[in-house]
Amino acid sequence: MTASDDHLSSDDIWESSDEEFVSRVPDEEFYGKKPESKENNDISSLRRIHAKQGYLAGLSSKKEETLQEGFDAGYPEGGELGIAIGEIVGSLHYFVSLPLDDDKLEEGRKLLERVKKELHIKKVLNDLYFDEDLRLKEGKHPLITKWEKLVNELLDS
Amino acid sequence: MRLTQYQRFYQEGFEEGQAESTNASFREGKEYGLQTGFQKYLIIGQLKGILHAIDKGVGDDLSPQAIIQISQIKLLINQIKIDNEYGNVIETEKILVKIRNKLRVLTNALPSDKKDFNLQNIDFMGRLISGLEVEKSNKPSIGNLNDDGMW
Numbered sequence: 001m002t003a004s005d006d007h008l009s010s011d012d013i014w015e016s017s018d019e020e021f022v023s024r025v026p027d028e029e030f031y032g033k034k035p036e037s038k039e040n041n042d043i044s045s046l047r048r049i050h051a052k053q054g055y056l057a058g059l060s061s062k063k064e065e066t067l068q069e070g071f072d073a074g075y076p077e078g079g080e081l082g083i084a085i086g087e088i089v090g091s092l093h094y095f096v097s098l099p100l101d102d103d104k105l106e107e108g109r110k111l112l113e114r115v116k117k118e119l120h121i122k123k124v125l126n127d128l129y130f131d132e133d134l135r136l137k138e139g140k141h142p143l144i145t146k147w148e149k150l151v152n153e154l155l156d157s
Numbered sequence: 158m159r160l161t162q163y164q165r166f167y168q169e170g171f172e173e174g175q176a177e178s179t180n181a182s183f184r185e186g187k188e189y190g191l192q193t194g195f196q197k198y199l200i201i202g203q204l205k206g207i208l209h210a211i212d213k214g215v216g217d218d219l220s221p222q223a224i225i226q227i228s229q230i231k232l233l234i235n236q237i238k239i240d241n242e243y244g245n246v247i248e249t250e251k252i253l254v255k256i257r258n259k260l261r262v263l264t265n266a267l268p269s270d271k272k273d274f275n276l277q278n279i280d281f282m283g284r285l286i287s288g289l290e291v292e293k294s295n296k297p298s299i300g301n302l303n304d305d306g307m308w
Binding site: 120 | 170185199202241286
């Protein structure tokens with residue numbers, strides 16, 4: 001054994017095996033901040049346990065609050081849409097109840113039947129018309145624009 | 158305060174969990190808010206639609222009773238606030254009860270066919286549009302509201 005053999009670097013002391021220092025935690029199971037340098041597997045294991053506990057607690061703690069924030073943001077927008085759709089439905093519904101001539105009544109009834117399908121909540125609150133943040137892609141809902149015109153034409157006829 | 162290593166790991170995970178939850182939960186809440194708001198205020202729209210048609214001069218002349226009801230309903234509609242603030246929700250509920258009572262009186266005073274146009278039928282029409290009711294002829298094909306691309 002030579003003098004140089006006796007010399008031990010810090011790596012020799014702290015990194016007896018590279019494998020010991022390579023995190024075995026796959027990315028999809030990693031929670032929290034990634035360490036900047038290699039980390040002992042025991043530490044890594046502790047991180048995994050405690051960070052995962054924190055992650056799950058963080059998920060549920062924020063969820064209730066953000067659900068409510070989302071609801072509060074959507075409720076008035078849904079209310080405005082409901083009122084606009086209701087106006088179209090109400091006008092037509094009243095129109096077909098009146099003692100008018102047969103042609104006008106028939107036209108109104110046909111439109112009312114279409115409205116039941118085309119302005120159903122499933123058709124109005126549809127991904128087609130909203131962006132990923134659930135904001136209308138166009139300033140005004142296209143179905144409302146279309147149907148307001150149709151109904152006003154009927155009422156003015 | 159200094160955190161232990163365990164606490165630090167926990168805190169890092171906690172912050173990541175909070176951030177991840179935010180977007181998905183907000184969207185989930187907004188979907189439900191849009192749906193609930195739509196269903197809640199549709200009746201106000203239906204009533205405004207009736208008044209809109211009357212204002213356009215559709216139908217025969219109105220009785221004095223109908224004219225009084227309409228002016229009172231318009232005042233009530235203007236008091237409605239569309240938000241989820243607790244006090245406003247309670248106040249809106251009270252106004253909605255009054256409006257429904259006046260609508261019941263109004264439909265009896267309008268020159269329409271009373272059999273087809275009354276509060277019960279207006280409510281039914283609203284429930285159809287809101288997905289809370291299905292017409293008998295459609296029953297076999299309609300299921301969950303989330304079918305057909307709603308969200």
